[in-house]
Amino acid sequence: MADDTTWRTSLTLLGRLRDGPKDEAAWNDFVNRYGRQIYRWCRQWNLQEADAEDVTQTVLLKLSEKMRDFEYDPKGSFRAWLKTVAHHAWSKFVAGRQRGGLGSGDTQVGELLDSVAARDDLVAKLEEEFDRELLEMASERVRQRVEPRTWDAFRLLALEGLSGAETAERLGMKVATVFVARSKVQKMLQEEIRKLEGDEPA
Numbered sequence: 762m763a764d765d766t767t768w769r770t771s772l773t774l775l776g777r778l779r780d781g782p783k784d785e786a787a788w789n790d791f792v793n794r795y796g797r798q799i800y801r802w803c804r805q806w807n808l809q810e811a812d813a814e815d816v817t818q819t820v821l822l823k824l825s826e827k828m829r830d831f832e833y834d835p836k837g838s839f840r841a842w843l844k845t846v847a848h849h850a851w852s853k854f855v856a857g858r859q860r861g862g863l864g865s866g867d868t869q870v871g872e873l874l875d876s877v878a879a880r881d882d883l884v885a886k887l888e889e890e891f892d893r894e895l896l897e898m899a900s901e902r903v904r905q906r907v908e909p910r911t912w913d914a915f916r917l918l919a920l921e922g923l924s925g926a927e928t929a930e931r932l933g934m935k936v937a938t939v940f941v942a943r944s945k946v947q948k949m950l951q952e953e954i955r956k957l958e959g960d961e962p963a
Contacts, residue, residue, distance in 0.1 A: 788825070795890055796821055802886045806879060819857070820883070823850035847887050851880045899953035903946055914939045915946035 803813035917928040
């Protein structure tokens with residue numbers, strides 16, 4: 762589970778970048794968190810290490826430019842906003858490669874990078890990272906609102922994979938109560954994620 766520092770940084774990371782483009786700490790957090798995802802994606806698409814590093818830096822740069830200029834509609838989904846920003850950044854990156862003849866010179870790598878499938882796959886990876894941020898924040902909010910044993914029942918059942926009987930025995934609860942606790946926390950998490958994604962984008 763995220764500690765308090767991770768919670769504070771991940772909660773508003775993308776919003777902090779949008780609202781404070783000169784926030785150096787936010788950019789460091791962004792590069793650390795999303796840069797790893799982009800680099801991993803590059804390697805999965807069989808880019809060599811040097812090419813993967815170049816692509817990661819370029820896409821992060823393009824994302825940063827778009828996030829500074831993009832107008833976010835607070836009535837919309839923050840995930841949809843991120844997806845649009847990532848699509849724009851990717852298009853700009855590909856256009857720059859085509860103009861400047863950038864890359865390793867391997868036409869197969871170039872074709873992969875230029876493909877719609879590659880772009881959509883990268884966007885999906887960035888969305889997965891954003892989903893992790895949402896889940897971390899929602900989990901922290903819910904954990905603070907429920908009894909410790911209620912949270913522990915959810916954690917042991919849903920996150921650690923213990924059986925109802927094992928969880929009940931460990932916590933000194935009835936099996937039925939353990940499952941009620943899990944259901945309650947799951948519902949609260951879903952509500953918090955909806956709020957964070959829609960009502961509280963930044």
